[in-house]
Amino acid sequence: MTTTAPQPKGNFKPKRNGRWWQRKEPPRQENNAIIGERKSTPYLFSAPAILLVAGLLGFPVLWGVWQSFYRRPRLGAPPERVGIENYSDMFSSDAFWDSLNKTAVFVSGSLIVGMVLGLFFAFALFRVVGRLRFLRAVTIGPYIVSNVAAAVMFRILFNAQFGTMNQVIEWLPFVDSGPRWLADPFWAMVTVIFTQVWTDLPLVILLLLGGLMTIDNAHLDAALVDGASGWNRARHVTIPLLAPQILISVVWLSYSTLTGLGVVLALTGGGPLKATQTMAMEMYTVAFRNLEFNQGLAIATFVLVLNALLTLAYIRIGRRYDYDA
Amino acid sequence: MTDILPPDEIAADTIAEESLQASERDVPGLGLAVGSRAKRLLRSILIAIPLIALVVWTVTPFLVTLSISFKDKVEVFSDPSLIPANPSLNAYTDVLASDSFTTSFTNSVVVGVGTTVLTILLAVPAAYAFARFRFRGRHLLLLFTLLPRLTPSIGLMIPIYRIAIATNMLDKRITLIIVYTAMLLPLGVWLLVGFFQAIPRDIEEAANVDGASLWGRLRHIVVPLAAPAMITVGVLAFREAWNEFTLVLVLVNSPGNRTLPFELYKLQGVEGIADYPIEAAFTVLTIVPFILFYTFVEKHVVAGLISGSGK
Numbered sequence: 243m244t245t246t247a248p249q250p251k252g253n254f255k256p257k258r259n260g261r262w263w264q265r266k267e268p269p270r271q272e273n274n275a276i277i278g279e280r281k282s283t284p285y286l287f288s289a290p291a292i293l294l295v296a297g298l299l300g301f302p303v304l305w306g307v308w309q310s311f312y313r314r315p316r317l318g319a320p321p322e323r324v325g326i327e328n329y330s331d332m333f334s335s336d337a338f339w340d341s342l343n344k345t346a347v348f349v350s351g352s353l354i355v356g357m358v359l360g361l362f363f364a365f366a367l368f369r370v371v372g373r374l375r376f377l378r379a380v381t382i383g384p385y386i387v388s389n390v391a392a393a394v395m396f397r398i399l400f401n402a403q404f405g406t407m408n409q410v411i412e413w414l415p416f417v418d419s420g421p422r423w424l425a426d427p428f429w430a431m432v433t434v435i436f437t438q439v440w441t442d443l444p445l446v447i448l449l450l451l452g453g454l455m456t457i458d459n460a461h462l463d464a465a466l467v468d469g470a471s472g473w474n475r476a477r478h479v480t481i482p483l484l485a486p487q488i489l490i491s492v493v494w495l496s497y498s499t500l501t502g503l504g505v506v507l508a509l510t511g512g513g514p515l516k517a518t519q520t521m522a523m524e525m526y527t528v529a530f531r532n533l534e535f536n537q538g539l540a541i542a543t544f545v546l547v548l549n550a551l552l553t554l555a556y557i558r559i560g561r562r563y564d565y566d567a
Numbered sequence: 568m569t570d571i572l573p574p575d576e577i578a579a580d581t582i583a584e585e586s587l588q589a590s591e592r593d594v595p596g597l598g599l600a601v602g603s604r605a606k607r608l609l610r611s612i613l614i615a616i617p618l619i620a621l622v623v624w625t626v627t628p629f630l631v632t633l634s635i636s637f638k639d640k641v642e643v644f645s646d647p648s649l650i651p652a653n654p655s656l657n658a659y660t661d662v663l664a665s666d667s668f669t670t671s672f673t674n675s676v677v678v679g680v681g682t683t684v685l686t687i688l689l690a691v692p693a694a695y696a697f698a699r700f701r702f703r704g705r706h707l708l709l710l711f712t713l714l715p716r717l718t719p720s721i722g723l724m725i726p727i728y729r730i731a732i733a734t735n736m737l738d739k740r741i742t743l744i745i746v747y748t749a750m751l752l753p754l755g756v757w758l759l760v761g762f763f764q765a766i767p768r769d770i771e772e773a774a775n776v777d778g779a780s781l782w783g784r785l786r787h788i789v790v791p792l793a794a795p796a797m798i799t800v801g802v803l804a805f806r807e808a809w810n811e812f813t814l815v816l817v818l819v820n821s822p823g824n825r826t827l828p829f830e831l832y833k834l835q836g837v838e839g840i841a842d843y844p845i846e847a848a849f850t851v852l853t854i855v856p857f858i859l860f861y862t863f864v865e866k867h868v869v870a871g872l873i874s875g876s877g878k
Contacts, residue, residue: 366617
């Protein structure tokens, strides 16, 4: 960011009514970078973007929160103010608590799988960074695939009859048949977690790799000379220095899984037997299948509040590590 | 944790390190050399295994899908091998000949190009204002970068759907373009601000003295210098429009306005028994155009992403 320009010293006070050679003004660096621009220029330049974002991201979300205190008595009837009734209904419904449980499993499972794989792959890539360029393209691969396409690919991969996963499992000794992945409540959740992690991992790897690349080699060299083994170096030097990126990845993965709907909807649609009915799915079901929009908004608001807490954590991490969050 | 060692110890360590390297270099002898070669081999194997795992993890879903797409509907079950015994392009010709693909492909291209153009048109001036001017509202930039995190699409789905109904904007491609642009603008502006700030002010001031107008400077100095960042933003915008699923699901009703992800989602439910080769071929055909487009500009995107995430 720009540093504050040195304060003008001496007789730099602007004299507005003097003759032109007397009109000394302080250096304009403080106000405008380029001398001679109109004051309105930055406003005109930034207004369209700011208005569009405020109108299509900020306003709808606030409107949705406000509407969660209303309800339509019948479909098509005008909404009436009902206070917190939508919320009390939500908290007393079993489906909501069930979806909260599923979300907790989904988020924590994705975090564990995602961070373990992310760190593993980031460390591996760091060793060859800049040398094998095709690996970078491979790493980015899942990032360019839509959630629906990822779901189709994983439904093929995890198909109980011809899926490659089960072929590999059945090839192993002592195993007769692999699980019926998407038909079994437990394994369906596992499949959803892996699909979600697969789509999210590229950004995690890039984030961690970026962090690794900023670590000063002097620290590692020092540890090496002190005789620290590879594992100890990672454990006591690299991981602590990587803490900001790890925390940011954790927060980002939580955000992505907590609010993610695409993968679950396209892969299982919440099934089997609501085994993968996360809160995002529950919101979608309540609003767009049962057409109880205001009730759906209560669920959405609940998720938004959880997510706002996550964002707060994100900002605090940024402050703590002097990180430009 | 930043200062692990006091400075004098670092100095001592560099000496120690130098002597260590020297001692390693100075040791001759065949036995040791073979030992170190074996060690090096082991080392490279240890490095290679995680990298192979990474490739397997990322590529397997693509390969399996590609394999299925060349098989016959029955063959999928009878021939489990990865390389099809008698590969056919039937699934591809079927998909390419279907209305559902051509229509949704056209829609995706229109929405993608529209989003890209609109995002760049709005992001460049805004980022320039944030990077070069001090003005009231400049601190909005921070809010700008945080807003997308506070407004995930799960929170937007219902309100945007209701608002689109109220304003008669439902089921229109232009709605999708505007919504996706709004979703990508914060990231785009943020990436561009960093880039614009890196352009030395002196160049622009020199041009200013030489009589270049604001537009002249933007056109001949800022935009050419920031081209990599603009390409990055463009690709990210295109990707968003090309892949976005949850909002198009609620904003579009009629089959004629669906984008590729929506059409692919519908494809799974329409037929009673899933036609896997068709689904696989459709999936491949949604990914390949983007890969072609992406490999073309890959360098810029990754560089932009890393510089963005490293901040």
